[in-house]
Amino acid sequence: MPSSPAYCSPLAYHSFVHELHEIHRPLGLFRAASAIALHSRPEASIDDACEAINKLAGAVRSRVRSRTDQALLAHLHDVMFEVAGFRGNSTDYYNPANSYLPDVLRTRRGIPISLTLVYRTIASLVGLRVEGINAPGHFLASVTIYEGATDHTLFVDPFHGGVLLNEHETIELISGATGRQERATPATLAIASPSDWLLRSLRNLQGVFAHRGQVRDQLAMQELQAAIE
Template structure:
């Protein structure tokens, strides 16, 4: 595989067992494709410094709610991290270095700051892949609370999650257990990259859209919709051999897909059906 150095670092990081993937490093390698001069160590050191400063301020009690309150005060009151509600789809909200520098982000990147600082003070937390709004929660028995890193570390409960989903989708939503499932490290990174993919697709930045798709496929090589999308983007970029290969693979995996007739017409246009 002929990867850029940033892509190679990302690929090497995700070859490990899921629990050993360093999310902060992987997120910085994602950002390094956007910012080739980025030094990941600078930002890893910044996270270490945050954790050290936070540790000095925490109460002796290790009661989870007190620790969460301490993290919230430090990240949101002292450092002024906040959710970017004014320009949510600014690509910088999705790059971990920018989030640390600007103190602005979207739910998943602010969650990553929170998770990484919490990990460094030995307070276990996990990501929760709620549709439309990423959350985190303490990985502690018998404590059923969630933390909304986008909204100042607000502590919420399952009922609040259902109400939030109804607001997001502007219709009543019944909370399903899978909506609050813990995500793996690979799923976390794929969700970050999916955000980047759709931001750049909306802006018609096709090369950058393709780069996001390619990294999703490094994480999950058999995701059929990503194969299709890589094929369609490759077609738009004039890389017809890649387009044909991906679109044929897509149809081989899901011959009865809803868009199968459209894909077959495109392959016919390319002289391959």
């Protein structure tokens, strides 16, 4: 790992590397992902992004009267998708800002993986068990709902306003994104590790920058990727 990056903003690089030590905590992963934005947004603040996330989690908690998972999930969706208005940016999908969490929190627009990370972080702070699903073509979430001694899992698509999906509907969504008929295999519905989240985000940005001809920015994202691998 180089002590000084050749292409990435030193602020972004060193902040990102510093936050990697805590990515197995939900807020730690969020902080590391937020650090990516510092390459293009040096004025952005990881602490401010965390404060915004904590405020959203607080808004969910303030509404809850029953501590059941069903109640938490309902209020999470109400706050994030109805009150705050988070949605996918389908009109400007390939804008790099859709991957920068400080921007996503400000504009309430993003791509599937950035919106899912916001969703998962808030959910974890209020006590729900949410995982990222590293599906081909369309990143989404799964949430486990506990009812007494039993539990069941639902899939959630934050890009489309938090729609709840069963497994069949999820496979249809993924198939539409990839353009081929997918199957419900462990690979298709794989739970994302913390490194998976960051690597996929960085590869998304590399693709965006390559398409725009921003070679130095593309190489900067590769430097951040190398810090993980």
